[in-house]
Amino acid sequence: MAIELGDDWSQKRISLLESKEVIEPELLSKVANALKVPEEAIKNFDEQAAVTYFNTFNDNSFSNSNGTFHANYCTFNPIDKWLEVIEENKKLYERLLQSEREKVEILKSKG
Template sequence: MSTLTKPNHIGRKISRIRELRDMKQEALAQALGISQQTISAIENSETIEEERLIEVAKALGVTVEAIKSFSEEGMINYFNTFTDTKDSQVNFGNSNNCTFNPLDKLMETVEENKNLYERLLQSEKEKIEYLEKLLKEK
């Protein structure tokens, strides 16, 4: 049975959110300080105590309302909003185009660092010459 046929099955919603967060039952159990078997039992339960639901929501990084109102259709619609209708490619809302060549910027930085190093080296040479001059005078 899917979440669509039993829209109020909190356990399945928790399971699906956990999977979407790329979290294993063991990780969720550890975050809650309970066993993996308890997580399995929670995910198989149609209802859950409010206090436990609050703890689970916090461990999953979502709100209690997000768990209660979770639906597969809602997730599909949410991700479809990121599709750029101008392109056939999905770019997840990133419509920024790079106006410079990153390699050129990197090479500029390398050249700048090289110039700074040469200036530092020249300064150190001048310092050494000055100190040698002072030593010769004494």
């Protein structure tokens, strides 16, 4: 927002502005333009209403063939699952390696 308001604005100055109870009308207009919102939206802002509004959002953007999938209902740790797969791959590799060793021994004993 400091960039939008101009060169003489900094993050510190924005923080001071945020802590003000009353903002001059000309400055309010500049802030509203920088945020791309109507001045009335800032004048009538209610923090509790905004929190309530955003807490009502549900992200239903994930879906599968069984309907809606909610990412916050994940019952497993994906990293743990990934580590399990790695361990399973190691075991499969060891069994394959043992099988190859046995084949070599059989070929040596026949030859």
